[in-house]
Each structure stands twice: as structure tokens, then as C-alpha cells.
Amino acid sequence: MPNTVSPPFVPYRIRVAVPAHVYDCFDYQISAEDYEQAKVGARVAVPFGSRNLIGVVMQKLTPDTPENPKFKLKPIQALLDDDAILDNKVLTLLTWAAQYYQFPIGEVMQSALPTLLRQGKPYDLLAHMWRLLDQHAEDKIKRSEKQQLAYKILKLHPAGTSENILNLAGIETATLKALEKKGICEAYLEQKDFSPQALSLAQMPLTANPDQKHAIQQVLKSLSSYHAYLLDGLTGSGKTEVYLQIMYEVLKQGKQVLVLVPEIGLTPQTISRFQSRFHCHIALLHSGLTDAKRLQAWQSAQMGKASIILGTRSAIYTPLHNLGLIILDEEHDLSFKQQEGFRYHARDVALYRAHLENCPIILGSATPSMESYALADQGKLTRLELNERAGTALLPKLHILDLKVGRKQHGFSQFLLDEMHRRLARKEQVLIFLNRRGYAPVLICESCAWQAKCPHCDANFTLHTQPYQHLHCHHCGTIHRMPDHCPQCHHTELKPIGMGTAKVEESLKELFPEFEVIRVDRDSTSRVGSWQKIYDRIQKSEPIILLGTQMLAKGHHFPYVSLVAILDIDSGLLSVDFRAPERTAQLIVQVAGRAGRGEKKGDVYLQTLRPEHPLLHTLVDGDYRQFARQTLKERQQALFPPYRYAALIRCESKSQEQNQQYLTEHAQQLRQISELNIDIWGPIPAPMERKAGRYQAHMVLFSQDRARLHYYLRAWWQNMLQHKPASMKLSLDIDPQELS
Ligand code: ADP
Ligand code: ZN
Ligand code: ZN
Numbered sequence: 001m002p003n004t005v006s007p008p009f010v011p012y013r014i015r016v017a018v019p020a021h022v023y024d025c026f027d028y029q030i031s032a033e034d035y036e037q038a039k040v041g042a043r044v045a046v047p048f049g050s051r052n053l054i055g056v057v058m059q060k061l062t063p064d065t066p067e068n069p070k071f072k073l074k075p076i077q078a079l080l081d082d083d084a085i086l087d088n089k090v091l092t093l094l095t096w097a098a099q100y101y102q103f104p105i106g107e108v109m110q111s112a113l114p115t116l117l118r119q120g121k122p123y124d125l126l127a128h129m130w131r132l133l134d135q136h137a138e139d140k141i142k143r144s145e146k147q148q149l150a151y152k153i154l155k156l157h158p159a160g161t162s163e164n165i166l167n168l169a170g171i172e173t174a175t176l177k178a179l180e181k182k183g184i185c186e187a188y189l190e191q192k193d194f195s196p197q198a199l200s201l202a203q204m205p206l207t208a209n210p211d212q213k214h215a216i217q218q219v220l221k222s223l224s225s226y227h228a229y230l231l232d233g234l235t236g237s238g239k240t241e242v243y244l245q246i247m248y249e250v251l252k253q254g255k256q257v258l259v260l261v262p263e264i265g266l267t268p269q270t271i272s273r274f275q276s277r278f279h280c281h282i283a284l285l286h287s288g289l290t291d292a293k294r295l296q297a298w299q300s301a302q303m304g305k306a307s308i309i310l311g312t313r314s315a316i317y318t319p320l321h322n323l324g325l326i327i328l329d330e331e332h333d334l335s336f337k338q339q340e341g342f343r344y345h346a347r348d349v350a351l352y353r354a355h356l357e358n359c360p361i362i363l364g365s366a367t368p369s370m371e372s373y374a375l376a377d378q379g380k381l382t383r384l385e386l387n388e389r390a391g392t393a394l395l396p397k398l399h400i401l402d403l404k405v406g407r408k409q410h411g412f413s414q415f416l417l418d419e420m421h422r423r424l425a426r427k428e429q430v431l432i433f434l435n436r437r438g439y440a441p442v443l444i445c446e447s448c449a450w451q452a453k454c455p456h457c458d459a460n461f462t463l464h465t466q467p468y469q470h471l472h473c474h475h476c477g478t479i480h481r482m483p484d485h486c487p488q489c490h491h492t493e494l495k496p497i498g499m500g501t502a503k504v505e506e507s508l509k510e511l512f513p514e515f516e517v518i519r520v521d522r523d524s525t526s527r528v529g530s531w532q533k534i535y536d537r538i539q540k541s542e543p544i545i546l547l548g549t550q551m552l553a554k555g556h557h558f559p560y561v562s563l564v565a566i567l568d569i570d571s572g573l574l575s576v577d578f579r580a581p582e583r584t585a586q587l588i589v590q591v592a593g594r595a596g597r598g599e600k601k602g603d604v605y606l607q608t609l610r611p612e613h614p615l616l617h618t619l620v621d622g623d624y625r626q627f628a629r630q631t632l633k634e635r636q637q638a639l640f641p642p643y644r645y646a647a648l649i650r651c652e653s654k655s656q657e658q659n660q661q662y663l664t665e666h667a668q669q670l671r672q673i674s675e676l677n678i679d680i681w682g683p684i685p686a687p688m689e690r691k692a693g694r695y696q697a698h699m700v701l702f703s704q705d706r707a708r709l710h711y712y713l714r715a716w717w718q719n720m721l722q723h724k725p726a727s728m729k730l731s732l733d734i735d736p737q738e739l740s
Helices: 032-037 088-100 105-110 145-156 163-168 173-181 210-220 239-252 268-277 291-302 313-317 346-357 370-377 414-425 501-511 530-538 569-574 580-592 614-621 624-638 656-674 706-723
Strands: 012-017 026-030 043-048 051-061 126-132 185-191 227-233 256-260 282-285 308-311 323-329 360-365 382-386 397-402 429-433 442-445 462-464 470-472 479-481 494-497 516-520 544-548 561-566 603-608 645-653 679-691 694-703 729-734
Touching: 012 032, 012 043, 012 105, 026 043, 051 088, 051 105, 088 105, 088 313, 088 346, 126 145, 126 163, 145 163, 145 173, 145 185, 163 173, 173 185, 210 227, 210 239, 210 382, 227 239, 227 370, 239 256, 239 268, 239 323, 239 360, 256 313, 268 282, 268 308, 282 291, 308 313, 313 346, 323 346, 346 360, 370 624, 397 614, 414 429, 414 561, 414 603, 501 516, 501 544, 516 530, 530 544, 561 580, 569 580, 569 603, 569 614, 580 603, 580 614, 580 624, 603 614, 614 624, 645 656, 645 679, 645 706, 656 679, 656 694, 656 706, 694 706, 706 729
Parallel strands: 227 360, 227 382, 256 308, 256 323, 282 308, 323 360, 397 603, 429 544, 429 561, 516 544, 561 603
Antiparallel strands: 012 026, 012 051, 043 051, 126 185, 442 494, 462 470, 470 479, 645 694, 645 729, 679 694
């Protein structure tokens, strides 16, 4: 008998992105039947080490794909979806982002999924419904109040109602099941309705002014292919109207529009402007939603029910049925950059997505980032300018107030106080900006100069007076009781130095007892809806003093504010970060832009101890664009981003020597392999060297050649991760936005 050689056994395999801190995908064994069934982009439950994880199918491997000998092939546990829940374009986008930011693919995939899907909950396109069968069942349920209530509510919904809604009304599923047993009601499944709503205009568009018209026409020329625009429009120049009119044309074609904004909680009026313009389904995607609501919004975007998808940075990964336009409003805002874990920049991801989807993208801002201006200079973004305030409003005028001269009260120049009085007497509103929460940033002993410092960080405690006196470290969250004497010399006079919003609020109440002072910061608006309430009050013509932090700087429309004062501009002028001037200029222009948006002309006062600072003069005598031109020139000369590409390595451990030694050693390796194509800065201690009891060090890599930088980084970074001491934490920040 001839010898027959049976072919080697080749199991069916799929490649899965698992949510673990590993850089590769893993292969799993799968039955022939499941192999047929499995879809790329669907979820799958797999064993991983001693755990079970929910991963995403990235690839169905053909039998000739070589096996990875590193791993023993394990079988999957279950396929969780009949269909792909992440489409091909989103998978390509996520794979690209994982590569570009050099972050584990499985964890990147997770950022695209709503929590419930991440946890492996059913996708469930069917709704669990209940309806009444017996209309005269009162006698059968006399003994149970719960059943009576459920019965009553079911009776109100003859067409049936969803179990979720019944549960929300306090009716337990067990009660419904008890009624079902008695034949009073029944459960059934109903297809959820994901059909798009017909589009109509709820409100007539405004008559666009010439700049707006030009911008709209430019974008409309290229609706069916990739084109990136920078809408560079002064504060109050009507950027939203431009968005709305372009969106209408896209929506009319039956396509979806994805709108990204910095923080939804702070922009209720943006939402309401979309809602009042269009009759169509709008899905909101942000972190403030319950898991169930987020899943629902995500599904309506994915299935095409939602025509407008409005979200914060992670919404850029939402699978969309038929994307026709991306808008990224306030594109300069730092919140588009994720600052921990998977450190992506939603602006860059959005540009890549628009390219993949072959649709236009608009980045809008009154204070564009230097990155975007540089892209415009290279012809990669088409710049569209809006040079006038829309309607009849005029641009506010900036003034510098030298704090070194003249009388002062509670840190306010007398001139400013007089101006404030004048405005308030005319029933106008005043906005005071100070980017520091709490009561005072320093607590000092009057006798020996001891300062209250966080024991775990290189930072002072901030004194808070609400809801009670305490010391709070804004860097690690440590809270201490307020000492009643100096721990060093036992002196009992401890003095707060400097001012936070809580202290300024106290001073303003004393200086302006007849007017209302409203403080807006994270401490005062932490309750849900409180910002909305404040916002509604500001929209009325009443003399009010508004006092707040960053939150007040973001795109709001305050028609009655005619005076804006910025109290602590100096901290931004003194910072060493090369981006500090850009951030400071953006902040000044954005805060200033809240003034004079109604009929009243606005004035903006900058209190400073450094009135001669060139940045202030550029803004006062010129404008943001002039500032930007100058800044770009300086960056080009100094070879800073956007003229070189950067990557920041953050290293954290129990000892600074250990950090320095490890980074130095690896810096040398990189110098050798990269043949001088990469400029290495550091390692140096981080600006705040000790944080939460651990030491921080930084190393920055610069290169003019992005591809090379990323190429050399790849293997080097993996090697560095593999050999680090267990207690050391390392992270890589590609295109870092903050050197802290
Ligand atoms: P931006 O977003 O550029 O700061 P907004 O879009 O908030 O500006 O517009 C500022 C104000 O101008 C809004 O009240 C808006 O309704 C109004 N506005 C915009 N475009 C026009 C226009 N073409 N005619 C009249 N008013 C306009
Ligand atoms: Zn003392
Ligand atoms: Zn601390």
C-alpha cells in the first residue's frame, strides 16, 4: 500500500484586537462554522491569560497565513455580533491611529466602542416590549399594588411600550413577568426604528454677508470629495451660520454631518442652534451620557438614523452610515487632544478620516492653531476668512492696564473699578476672567514665611473656603485640613497670598454690594444643569458681574457683556513652554470675544505688571493673525513645531536618578541608530518634578522628517518598554501639546 501523507491540520483562525496593553493582535482558533459566520469588525469573546476579554475581529486568516509560533492557539469563546459593528473605514482609521500614535491596537479599538458594547452586552437591534392582552383584569390583581400599577401603565399604552421605559417608571421586569403568567400581558420583540427622519428647515437661514457667502460657496464647490478648509473667522463673525448653510446642502443629499466641539456641557446653545435650524435627528455623543443613552446615540449614528452627530473628541471614531462633512469647531482648543492613555489629537484624526471618507472637512476658529496655519501655508488647508462681526456688532477694543501705577483695591486697578461701575449703572454686564479656582494659591506664615505645600508634589496647596476651609492640591487631589497655626514656628497668623476665583468673588461682593456676582468655575457649576441656569440668566438684559475661569472663554454668546477684564495674564507671559504665547494669545482673544456681541461696543482690559510685553502690544495694536504670523516666524527660526515634529517621552518612578539613567542610556542608543536625524532634548526633570509622590522626567525628540522620526521611534520605543524596571511608568506622546 502506498504511503499517504495527510496534510497538516490547519485550524480556522481569526486575528483579534484584544483590549490589553499589548501592541499586537492575537490569533484565535475558530470552528469552520463560526469562521463562516465571523465578520471583520464584529466583537468576539476570547480567553486572554487568565481573563476573558471582548475583542474585535480584525482579520479572517486564510489557511496559508503562517502561524505565529510565539503563541499557543486558543479557541474563541463566542462570536458576539452577527454583523460588523465597526465598518471598514473606521477599522482603517483606528488601525492608522494605533500606528501613528504607537499605542496598543486593542485599547485603541476600545475608544471607538460605547461602554456597553465594550462590556460585551448584546448589540440588540430589537427592543424588548410589553403589551396588554386583558383589558379587564382588575379583579385578578387585587392583592398586588405593584401589579396594579404596572397594569395601569400598560393600559395607557395600547400600542405597547418598551421594557426600558417601564423599568424607568419603577416597574420591575419581575412584576411584568408575574402579569404575563396570569395571561394579562405579553412580552414581544420589536425592530428598533433606525430609519432617518425626513429633513426640513425649521427656521430660515440668515442672509449671509459677503465673507460668509464666499466661504459657503467655496466649500459647496467640493462637497463630494476630500477637501480641508480652515474657517478663520473673528469672534462673532458668524462661523456657525456658515456651518449651518453648508450642512443644509449636505443633509439635503441624504448624507450625515459629524460636528466635533470641545465640551458639550458648556455649549448647550450650539446644540440648540442646530436643533432650531433643522428638523432631523441629532445624536449627541459625550461623556456626560448614561451608558444606555450613549449606546442609543451611537447606534443611531451608525445605522444612519441620525443626520447630525454632535460630539466631543472621541466621537471622531463613530462609525457612520454615510458621512458627507466633518466640522471641527474651535479647532485650537486643547481638549481635542487626549492627554492621557491613548494620546491622540482629534483634529489630526479628523483630517485623516475626511480623507478616508472622501468628504470635506472644516476646521473653524477665531484663533487657529499654529499647526493649522502652517498646513494652510503648505496648501493642505484652504483658508477662508471672515473679517467682520456678523450683524451690527463691532469688535471689542483691547487696553493694557499697568498694575504698577495708580490706586488699587483688592487687586483691581481703580480705573477698572470705575469703568465697571459705569457699565453696571447702564445696566450692562461685566465679565472678569481669572484662570485660577479656589480662594488663594498660597498660604503663608506671616512670621517665618513657611508655605503650605502638598507633601506629595512640588506644589503649593490651594486654599479653598467652600464648602468649608481646607487645603487642596490641584495636582494630585490631596486634601488637608486648614492648619490653625504654623507647623514651623507655631505662629497663628496664616495669610492667603494671591487670588483665586473664590477670593475675587468675595472682593467683588464687597466692592459692588448692589450688584449680583455670578461665579462660573468647576466648583460652582459641578451640579448638572447649573451652567444652563446661569447661561439663561446672562441672556437677559440685567447688570451682572460674571466671574470665571476657562469655562467662560469658550465660544459663548453673551450679548449684554460690554466690559471684559483679564486679571492674571502675567502667568501666561512668564511660562517657559514654547506654546505659552500661543495659548495666552488665544485666551485673550477668546475671552475678549465675549464682549460687545450685542449692540454695545465692548472694551477689554488686561491687568498686568509687564505692560511692555511684546505679545500684549501685538494683540492691542494688531490682531491675532498678526500675532500668528510673527509666532510662526519665531517657531521656524527656533525649529519648533509645526516646523519640526516632536515626540515626548514621559518617565515616572520612585527616583529621579533612575529616570535620568534609564532615559540617558536609551537616548544614546537612539542617537546611534538614527544617524543624527533626530534631535534629543533631555532627559530633564519635568516642570513639576515630583507629583503624587513620584518623580517625573521628560525627554523630547525633534525631527524635520516625520516619517523618519516615527520609523526610528518604533523599535526603540518597544525596546525601551520591554526593559524598563517594573515600577517605572513610561509614556509616549506623539505631537505633544503640552510639555508638562
Ligand atoms: P462665531 O461663532 O463666529 O463667534 P456666531 O456664529 O456665534 O459667531 O455669530 C454671532 C452672532 O451673529 C449670532 O447671534 C448670529 O446669529 C449672528 N449672525 C451670524 N450671521 C449673521 C448674518 N449673516 N446676519 C445677521 N446676523 C448674523
Ligand atoms: Zn511660621
Ligand atoms: Zn499633590
